[in-house]
Amino acid sequence: MxxxxxxxxxxxxxxxxxxxxxxxxxxxxxxxxxxxxxxxxxxxxxxxxxxxxxxxxxxxxxxxxxxxRLEESVFDDKTNQASKQKKRIAEDAYSLVGHEESVFLDGGSTTLFMARLLQQRTDVTVVTNSLRAVQELSDSGPRVIFTGGELRRISQTMVGPLSSAVLEQIRVDKAFMGTMGFCLKNGISTTDPNEAYVKRQIAEHASQVILLADSSKAEKVSFARVSDWDQVDILISDHDLPKDFVKTLRKRGIKVRLL
Amino acid sequence: MxxxxxxxxxxxxxxxxxxxxxxxxxxxxxxxxxxxxxxxxxxxxxxxxxxxxxxxxxxxxxxxxxxxRLEESVFDDKTNQASKQKKRIAEDAYSLVGHEESVFLDGGSTTLFMARLLQQRTDVTVVTNSLRAVQELSDSGPRVIFTGGELRRISQTMVGPLSSAVLEQIRVDKAFMGTMGFCLKNGISTTDPNEAYVKRQIAEHASQVILLADSSKAEKVSFARVSDWDQVDILISDHDLPKDFVKTLRKRGIKVRLL
DNA sequence: ATCAAAATCAATCTAAATCGATCAAAATGA
DNA sequence: TCATTTTGATCGATTTAGATTGATTTTGAT
Missing domain, CATH: 1.10.10.10 (Winged helix-like DNA-binding domain superfamily/Winged helix DNA-binding domain)
Known part of the structure; x- marks a missing residue:
């Protein structure tokens, strides 16, 4: 050799x-x-x-x-283990959406699965900055409020100061957020500062913040800091999450649901 | 092989x-x-x-x-005369878009053709409240600013007070507007008051308002009034537009381009 | 409307590229 | 050194692409 x-x-x-x-x-x-x-x-x-x-x-x-990009295939890829996991998490999150509630949907594939589930509902109001989520709901379903802003192509979300103009004027019962990484010490982080800013703003305007993240995101830190754990009310993840990780979070008063 | x-x-x-x-x-x-x-x-x-x-x-x-989904109705129909007309109008309108300009694109099929043409440009900024236009530009192309607001499913546009929150903060060089009807006496009108409101607001924030409307819309009046002719700088239409109609408009200082 | 010619299609077969499994060689770490 | 892991090479199995052929659809002329 x-x-x-x-x-x-x-x-x-x-x-x-x-x-x-x-x-x-x-x-x-x-x-x-x-x-x-x-x-x-x-x-x-x-x-x-x-x-x-x-x-x-x-x-x-x-x-x-x-x-x-090309990950329009997230849906198609039923065989993919990671994709299945995300779907399970999305289904559990969906079960938390009550009658006539208003919810925020973040960008990302997990919340996209949620959008798909929400298609059936007409009693809720969905607020989102995710173009894909809107596309899922553009034919029928709940009332849709889209935050404006500048299109960030890589994530297909709307970001920037103009988004804030809309976000400042609304409140939601529950915010369902995805993330690129989360760790005990540094809290939640994502790749783009603009997106982080939008997430932070949403968290402030939601009665309850629910973080959707499979275990592969654990102990990862991305460039842009979103928030600390005290902003989060519920974390939905899977059983591969380290035990002491879960323990610590619960001690801090965060509900953790593992699937 | x-x-x-x-x-x-x-x-x-x-x-x-x-x-x-x-x-x-x-x-x-x-x-x-x-x-x-x-x-x-x-x-x-x-x-x-x-x-x-x-x-x-x-x-x-x-x-x-x-x-x-629009292909089904509009793009498909290459044989459709009205569709060809709209495409010609869109192409002429596109030729007015200068280097590094910012433009507003209204909802409607004519402006959608424009969106498609704008895909090639990276030097301009496109502001729109049309979900379909954003979809056209979501892969590549110019900078895209989307007004937020509530989704109006029938027209696939964002409307309502939340849209205003964004619109108030921007200015564009040229606004390209569609319409459901226009007549000398009553000006420009459309079906939905919410949409009319957005259009009106855009017109106020644009240096130049360019109305795109084929002759079939002439002398038609819709439910919701948008604005008077003095708001309009240029009308792009076709030769089937009545001569005296054109004459009157030109007398009022509006440039009329017929294709 | 009917028919025939032309175009297009679906099915089948062959050749080539790619793949997965297996095993041997090399590198790595104790 | 020896055990373990990683890498490379080989070979039959699988997948893909191109060509051919007969069936089907479209077109155009009657």
């Missing part, structure tokens, strides 16, 4: 693959092989792992990124 | 097909084949899959897009 001077460590290589795939949208195995100077077998093994992690979707000849 | 240097991955190719079909409204198999450099058999197989996914509808000789 011939190795180059600086053989990348496995996780490092996988991260490079993930980024390459994300940047291209889709990438073929052969291109990755040439790029990383390893055998196709290695690439395949890496892709297999990345698929389990929900980062990419494997297709014949290569892989499609599941991060950002 | 002969392969070229960079054969597109199957999902990538299908996505390109989906987009090509969406952009054209309807596309023939043969055109897709030439575009993508694959055999017709492959195109057919792809269309079969896209049809299962509900993205396109297959017809003899090609496929029709099922996305952007």
């Amino acid at each position: 011939i190795q180059e001077a600086h053989p990348a460590l496995a996780p490092e290589r996988r991260d490079r693959i993930r980024i390459l795939v994300r940047e291209e949208g889709v990438t073929r195995v052969e291109d990755l092989r040439k790029n990383l100077n390893v055998s196709v077998a290695t690439i395949r093994r890496d892709l297999e792992i990345l698929e389990e992690e929900g980062k990419v979707k494997r297709v014949h000849g290569g892989a499609v990124s599941m991060e950002s | 002969i392969q070229e240097a960079h054969p597109a991955l199957a999902p990538e190719r299908r996505d390109r097909i989906r987009i090509l079909v969406r952009e054209e409204g309807v596309t023939r198999v043969e055109d897709l084949r030439k575009n993508l450099n694959v055999s017709v058999a492959t195109i057919r197989r792809d269309l079969e899959i896209l049809e299962e996914e509900g993205k396109v509808k297959r017809v003899h000789g090609g496929a029709v897009s099922m996305e952007s």
